[in-house]
Amino acid sequence: MKRICVSAVLIALLLIVSAASAQVNSVLDPAALEAFFDGVFSVQLAQNKVPGAEVLVVADGEIVFSKGYGFSNLEEKTPMVPGVTLHRPGSVSKILTWLAVMQLVEQGKLDLYTDVNNYLDFSIPARTADNRDVPPITLHHILTHTAGFEEEASGVIVSSPDLVKPLDQYVKEHVPARVFTPGSVLAYSNYGTCLAAYIVERVSGMPFTAYVQENILTPLGMDSTTFEQPLPSELAPRLSRGYRYSQGRYIAGEFEYVQGYPAGGLTTSSHDQARLMLALMNLGVLPSDEEEPVRLLEESTAQTMERQQFAAHPELPGMTYGLLEWRLNGRRIIGHLGDTYLFSTGLYFLPDENVGIYVVYNTTAGSQLRGMLIQAFMDRYFPSEQVQPTPRPLTPGTEANYRGVYHSSRSNFTGVESVLRLVQSLTVDVDSEGYLVLKTGGGAMRFGEIAPGLFQELYGNTRIAFAFQDGRAVRMMFPGPAAYLRTAWYQTPRFVIGVVAGTALLMLVTLIGWIKALFKTRSRQRLPLVAKALAVAFMLLFFTALVLGGEVLTTVDPAYNVPVAALEPSATLSVLLVLTKILMGLGTAMLVTAIYLLAARKGSLWQRLHYVLLTLSVLGANFVLWQLNLW
Structure with missing residues (x-):
């Protein structure tokens, strides 16, 4: 169904673009912009069950168009109103963290190429998880998402404010393993953003939220933007609800409590985001008629921040200091994307054309729709002038x-x-x-x-x-x-599922056979009781672990559509991890027992071979548990 909707949107957007091709393509024409976006959102909202959306366009230092579509509250039929309705922008929040870092770099209080441990009151490990000695992590690596941290998804958003830890406690208790050499692999990291925010705290001597408020939000006049969780009483009534559409109905979510709030915990309005975007587009200065306009960064610092700092390949867009790069229709775009469990946002601007667009959807369906929107916008207003190379098949034999x-x-x-x-x-x-x-x-x-x-x-x-x-x-x-x-072949889904399924089938057949044997005349040769006891214990605990694992994965939050274990501590998961540790021990005991049975020739030849086969399957299952760190 999802693919059908996406296809319908693509076809509709192509029709919209074609119909508009004869018009004057000026982003300074609000009426033309309205006609264009009305057509796009009429299709997107209807085809993809989107409750509400907002979009705005900035150009030449001001907002030239903004409009809301649909509802911020379906139950009360409250419309989406740009500048009034608030939303959660997800990872677009990171831009404030990167701006704070660059301000302190500009002041000489931070150095982008210094080991971050010099700024911390705890230590980031010097070696990787596989015990490789690697260079230290710097802010340059963190701002380009090349620090080499692994990711941790659970606990990024939590189910209640009581579970939100102070920033210093969070960064110290949740240090991720280092898995890549710094500067070698792009690996997006929420923790890296939180670490940068904590460094801002320590170097500035101010709580991160206070620093951002004093040095970014207040100067820019972003009066509807805050990191506070829950929202202050004067802002809470303006927040749009977020929705998920499932089985013919909309499911409304509650306020999302973001643990790593510098990485995604902001609440804002689209007009506030426009002011932020205008300051970025104008190289650190918010355009104004005043004699002394607001300046966040010196021009040279802003240029450094918005210049490409890392790319995985010379022909691919990469990273600036904190901003993502795209290249559409031959033009460079920079900005950021944001997703929570309930909202999807996109902040894009074209530095050379001095044009920007911001879009928000109060549903995660927007994570696909925003890409289609920006492509349609570029096709309408900045069509490609380059001849694209013709893709060709692979060279035979490769x-x-x-x-x-x-x-x-x-x-x-x-x-x-x-x-x-x-x-x-x-x-x-x-x-x-x-x-x-x-x-x-x-x-x-x-x-x-x-x-x-x-x-x-x-x-x-x-x-x-x-x-x-x-x-x-x-x-x-x-x-x-x-x-x-x-x-690696032994970590692929096919191998892992095959081993687990094969082990489960062999165990099931074995249990049935042994139960049947209880009602038959005992043979003179039989396995020692301890051998069967170990096997039966493993099999029962193995099936119990499968049931518990299934429960952890299928017990989902109705609005967020993620396992509840990702939002709060799970007693079921804790029990599961205890069981898997026992299974590792039982597997080792079965291996020792199988060796003894072969050496001592206990039981019949068939019984010994069957027990060895069963033990090998048990070891295979334990190998999977070890590979997936489920022990």
């Missing part, structure tokens, strides 16, 4: 170098969340015509080669690149802070 399963660099590698890599993997294949096919989440994209290791989407604008080792692709790179790493 297909095996690309085929395989890949997982995101933004993953957990040392904790229980490693299991998420099984459901977030991406498969690369080659079709009969020789084009790459990327498959994930039920969707597929086709790519053709336009240069060695560089690929262009067929009938699209996305480019990807590959890094190779010994002639084989080991990393796939996307625009912005995104990379996928080749997954």
Whole structure:
């Protein structure tokens, strides 16, 4: 259903763009902008069950268009009103953290290339999780999302304000493992943003929220923006509700409490975001008629912040200091995206054209729709003037170098969340015509080669690149802070699921056979009681663990559509982890027992072989638990 809706939106947008092609393409014409966005949002809201959205366009130092669509509160039929309605912008919040860092760099209080441990009252480990000695992490790495931290998804948003820890406590108790050499791999990190905010606290001598309020929000006149959780009484009534559409109805969510609030805990209005965007576009100065306009950064500092600082490949957009890059229709765009469980936002601006656009949806369906919106906007007002290279099939004989399963660099590698890599993997294949096919989440994209290791989407604008080792692709790179790493065969979903399913089937057959044997005449040769006792104990606990694991994954919050265990401590998950530790011990005991049975020739030959096979399957299951850190 989702793919059908997306296809319908794409077709509708193409029709809109075609119909408008004869008009004067000026972003300074509010009437034309309104006609354009009215057409886009009439389709997006209807086709994708979006309750409400807002969009605004800034150009030449001012807001030239803003409008709300749909409702901020479906139950009360409250409309979305730009500048009045508030929303949660998610990771767009990070821009304030990066601005605070750059202000302190400008003042000489921070250095972008100094070990961050010099600014902390605790230590970031010097070695990686696999015990490699790597260079220290710097603010340059943190601001470009190349620090090399693993990601932690659970607890980013929590179910109640009582679970929100102070910033200093959070960054000290949740230090993620270092998994990549700093400066080598783009791996988006919420923790890195929180660490930067804590450094701002320590160096400035002010709480992070107070620093941002005094040095960014108040100077810019962003009076409807705050990091406070819950919201102050004067702002709370203006907050839009967030919704999820499921089974024919809208499910409203409550206020989201963001643990790492410098990375995504802001509440704001679209007009406040316009003021922020205008200051960025104007190289640190908010455009104003006053003699002394508000300046956040010196021009040279702003230029440094907005200049590309890292790219995974020369032909791909990368990262500035904190801002994402895109290249659409041959033009450079920078900005940021934001998602919570209930809202999706996009802040985009074209530095060379002095034009920006901000959009918010009060549902996560917007995470796909905003990309379509900005592409339609660019096609309408900044059509491509370049001839795109023609993607071509792979060179025959090289297909095996690309085929395989890949997982995101933004993953957990040392904790229980490693299991998420099984459901977030991406498969690369080659079709009969020789084009790459990327498959994930039920969707597929086709790519053709336009240069060695560089690929262009067929009938699209996305480019990807590959890094190779010994002639084989080991990393796939996307625009912005995104990379996928080749997954080892023993960590692929097919292997893991196959081992678990095969072990479960063998155990089930074994249990049935042993139960039947209780009602038959005992043979003269039989296995020692302890051998069977260990096996039965393992099997019962194994099936119990499967049930508990299923309960953890399927007990979801109705509005957020994520496991409750990701929002608050889970007693079920704690019990599961105790059981898996017992299973590891029982597996070791079964291995010792199997060796003894073979050496002492206890039981019949068939009984010994069966027990060895059962033990091998148990060890396979324990290997999976070890690989996924479920012990």
